[in-house]
Amino acid sequence: MEELSYQMEEMEHQFVEKIADNMRTFGVSETIGRVLGVIYMNREPMTLDQLSEATGMSKMRMSQVVREMIELNIAEKVFKKGVRKDLINVERDYYQTFIALFTSSWRKSVSKGRMFEQHLRQQLQSINENRPHDEKLDDISEEKMNELLKEIKLWFDYYNWISRLIEFFESGEIFKYVPKYIEKK
Structure with a gap:
C-alpha cells in the first residue's frame, strides 16, 4: 500500500513538472507552472504557507509568484469561511x-x-x-x-x-x- 501511495505521489509530481514545462513553452516561468500544478493537483485552494511548504520556496517569493499568476488571470484569491489567510485558487479548465x-x-x-x-x-x-x-x-x-x-x-x-x-x-x-x-x- 505504501508503494502505491509513493507511485501516485510520483505521478502527481510528474504532472506538476509537465505543467511547468508547458508554461515555459508559453513564455511563462516554470515556477509559475509549478505553483499552478501544485494547486491544481491539490484540488482545493491553498494558502501561501501551504504553497511555500509544497514547493520549498520562501513565503515572500511565493507571494511574488502568486501576484504574477493573478496578473496573468490564471489564479485568484478566494474566501473560505473560517479561514483567516488568503487562499489561492487556479483555473481548472486548461x-x-x-x-x-x-x-x-x-x-x-x-x-x-x-x-x-x-x-x-x-x-x-x-x-x-x-x-x-x-x-x-x-x-x-x-x-x-x-x-x-x-x-x-x-x-x-x-x-x-x-x-x-x-x-x-x-x-x-x-x-x-x-x-x-x-x-x-
Missing part, C-alpha cells in the same frame, strides 16, 4: 488557462503598440505644427511623412485586429471553429 495566458500577453502588446502609435502621431503632428507656415516640405520629406502615416495606419489596424482576436478567444467564439473535444467515430 483551455481557459491557455486563453488567459495568451490574451494577457497580447493585451500588453496592444497597449504598448497603441502608445507607440500615439507617440509617433504626436511627433509627426509636432513637426507639421512647428515648421513655419510658409515653409513647404521638400518632396523627399513629404514622401517620408506620408509613408510614416501609412505605416501608422497599418500599425493601428494590426493592433485593432489583435484586440478583436483577444475578444474572439475570451468570448469562447474560438470553440465554434476549433472545438475543445472531437468525437471519435
Whole structure:
C-alpha cells in the first residue's frame, strides 16, 4: 500500500513538472507552472504557507509568484469561511488557462503598440505644427511623412485586429471553429 501511495505521489509530481514545462513553452516561468500544478493537483485552494511548504520556496517569493499568476488571470484569491489567510485558487479548465495566458500577453502588446502609435502621431503632428507656415516640405520629406502615416495606419489596424482576436478567444467564439473535444467515430 505504501508503494502505491509513493507511485501516485510520483505521478502527481510528474504532472506538476509537465505543467511547468508547458508554461515555459508559453513564455511563462516554470515556477509559475509549478505553483499552478501544485494547486491544481491539490484540488482545493491553498494558502501561501501551504504553497511555500509544497514547493520549498520562501513565503515572500511565493507571494511574488502568486501576484504574477493573478496578473496573468490564471489564479485568484478566494474566501473560505473560517479561514483567516488568503487562499489561492487556479483555473481548472486548461483551455481557459491557455486563453488567459495568451490574451494577457497580447493585451500588453496592444497597449504598448497603441502608445507607440500615439507617440509617433504626436511627433509627426509636432513637426507639421512647428515648421513655419510658409515653409513647404521638400518632396523627399513629404514622401517620408506620408509613408510614416501609412505605416501608422497599418500599425493601428494590426493592433485593432489583435484586440478583436483577444475578444474572439475570451468570448469562447474560438470553440465554434476549433472545438475543445472531437468525437471519435
